Amino acid sequence: MASDTTNGTRTIKITGKEAMLKNKSYFKTSTGDEAGCAPKKGVVTSKIKGKVYYTAWSMDVKFEGENVVRHMDLMTHNHASMPGNTPTWPYLDEMAVSKEEGPCKDDIKKEKEACKEFTPHKADGPSPCPPDGKPSTKDEADAYADKTAAKECLRARRCQLSPYAPTGKQPGCCPGQTGHHVVEAGSFYNVGRGGSNSTAIEGTANYNADKAPCICVEGCNQYHGTHGLMHTYQSTAALNSGATTQALPLEGGKQTSVVSLTYKQAKTFGVDAVGKSFPESKCEPACLEAQLDAYHNKQGIDDSTQCRSIATGYKGDEAEKAANAAVVARSSRLAAASASAPSGR
Template identity: 25%
Template sequence: MSHNVFANNNEICAKSASGTSNLAIDTCFSPGAPMPGVPVPYMNTCKAGDITKGSRTVFIKGMEVCLEDKSYFSTSYGDEAATKGLKRGTVSTSVQGKCRFIGWSPNVFIEGLAVTRHLDMVTHNHNSPANTPPTYYMSSQDTKTKCKEDQDRIAKRCAADSKKNMKGKGVPTGKQDKADKAHEWVTDHCGPLLAKPGEDFENWYKEFGDTGKLMQQAASQLKNEVIAKMEKEVTEYATKTVVKMAARRGLTGWIPVVGWVLTAVDVAVTGYEVATTVSTMKDELADLKKTVEQLKKESQNVTKVLDKYKDELKNYGNLDKKRQGEVAREVMAGVQGAYGAANPCLRARKCSLIPYNKTTAANNWAGKGCCPGQTGHHLMPDAMFRNGDKAVQNSAFDKWKTSYKGEKPLEDLKIADMPRDKKPTAKCWDKYKEGPAPTICLEGSDNTSGSHGVMHAATAKAVKPFQAKPEMDYTKARSLLAHEISVAYGCDVKCLEAQLDESYCKMYTCGNPGDDCEKKLKDAKVVPHSGMPNGGPTSTDGDL
């Protein structure tokens, strides 16, 4: 169970906790020909009870605390089937290796070292280097249980691309060195999302201007070759009750490789190879068929965007700088939104919410946040947790201006110029901060373009029926917006709700502190706001 000792609103990691870091993608060589074995992605777990080299003088419930660059989990679990007789981890050459934190508190220290916390990043199965992408440390059993299926899907769809189709392709000018150091999932799966809309457009367009055609080609080959072959194998397996699937006879040899679009297909087939029941194989087929339909739909969206701007794209060099920027942003946002919706890995990753302060450029390139070209969008807009009363806002604004040191003249400043965390919070949300609040990785650099714009529009539609009053139930707003993401990307609503509750429970200051999050948030209220200008309730006139 949790031990309820916190740093920066997140529970401190200690040996006394029941926390685990779950379901990191740990690809290891496993029994099967040819040698050194078949690469299989395992669900890897490390447990707080295995913490080693923790604090020596300060304890939580009598047990050591985990500290930066010193402490580690002595072992990990889940990849035992790979066996130590083979090459083991594809990167670390390790099985049941250590787990290490790669993030910690910026300002809370024990024995001179920063403490590590719930939601800090962990890498798994270490020898040197780590063999898995980082995952957030979660101490809530409720969240882990409700998110298991979504995390299983992330592990399967976002494993390393053995063919390295994307390695270095489309990396923006000046980012090549960073890309070599970035976590593999970024260069393996982000594709056209390695750049922000408008960034390095001409080089980006040379690499990804044929995105729509590639998606159409991928959909066709996936349907006519991969799925057709798998359906035949399923029938044979069901009728002959073969102990080991016919897929063992070199299944990967016929997988079509269509650039970066089908990066995740190998992983899907790997899961198919190790399946032991017909129902598992049928689930895999159903998932791939959904991918086909998504590829078809999004390829049409790409075509629409490119058709809209085709004349200006042909004459791009002769456009004035302002128009070049507008065209670049719109084309990139459209293509990126389609890719983010169609790519199996990025669709799956949208189900795992990320703290806003983890979506900086540095974190993204390090593989700790979103794709470098994505934006962290607060699923529940920041404005939902701000006080919309005009008088309260003006008071906070006047106070902020006294310490303002920017270049803009004081007389030209507006409330919109205030940093978000300088704005007053709504009742009972005294601990709310923009940075730790959960976001979803979307496409589009502003709140009007790409999937980012689509989500803001969906939010506005969802909260509109409640805007006659200044408040609405937190649970209602949470469930409505989680439903929007579930419909768009296939996420489990209960998983999204659990992640939101786990984050906002720590920021809510009313209710009984001893209650669990479900009880604590039952009566919580938020502002029915879309996050857009003038997107708040009609009963207030504040400018959030």
């Protein structure tokens, strides 16, 4: 695919070849595992063998005034317009032949196999989602979490992050789930998460909570179900991080005094929380990080960006012990149900 580069650098070459640039360069043809004659073809763009654009790039290195893309940065597939077909895929290029490289390779294959009988992989296929509406109590949230975790497809799909507020044909959560920001949305504001009373921390003005990557969870607030588990694990990690109060500059020239940590720390806490909350999903941490970086890096946020530390929901060491017990209990229920009934996707 690299030999199909279009609109690369003109004056700077690497080993005699042009380099790819942010929002400018693309590959003419996306190939591999095409939808063939299926009428829908690409789920979002209705294309096969469409263009390929990068969705992440270096924040530090620029050629000819544009950010340079890197090996294994995320990219679209069968692109026709923004967004391209979703989910986006890591850049494998020559190594795609052997399928041995790329941070999301295993999670992509796992989801594709587990969900092959469901939409969007099967034309006119059913949804894998349970029919229930959003839970309103703790017991309802726990019951819905059991139902989703019992389905192989939804366990695998948990590893695919999606926007908090999907638009068009972007993927989203089941009707009974809610999106939880793996890097807390409030991290980038002095207060709140982007409302009229919020001011962005300097360097994060392009962040949009509705477009930021989320994991699908169960529970209508930060205390219930798996939603509560994520908050407990992330908040406890933040509290135990040793983060201190600092004066951070805000967009517009003012300052705010908040407990602060870096985006890298917040990202690590979120990824770790996914592993603890959803052990059956077995999400690859490097794949989660790649998806998070693909969005946040594009907004000018990198590992060193200072953020507000967020601690909400049940938090602290005792709360984490209770969360651990809840995860073990759910895993035991799932194992018992699996042993007594045929497994379903």
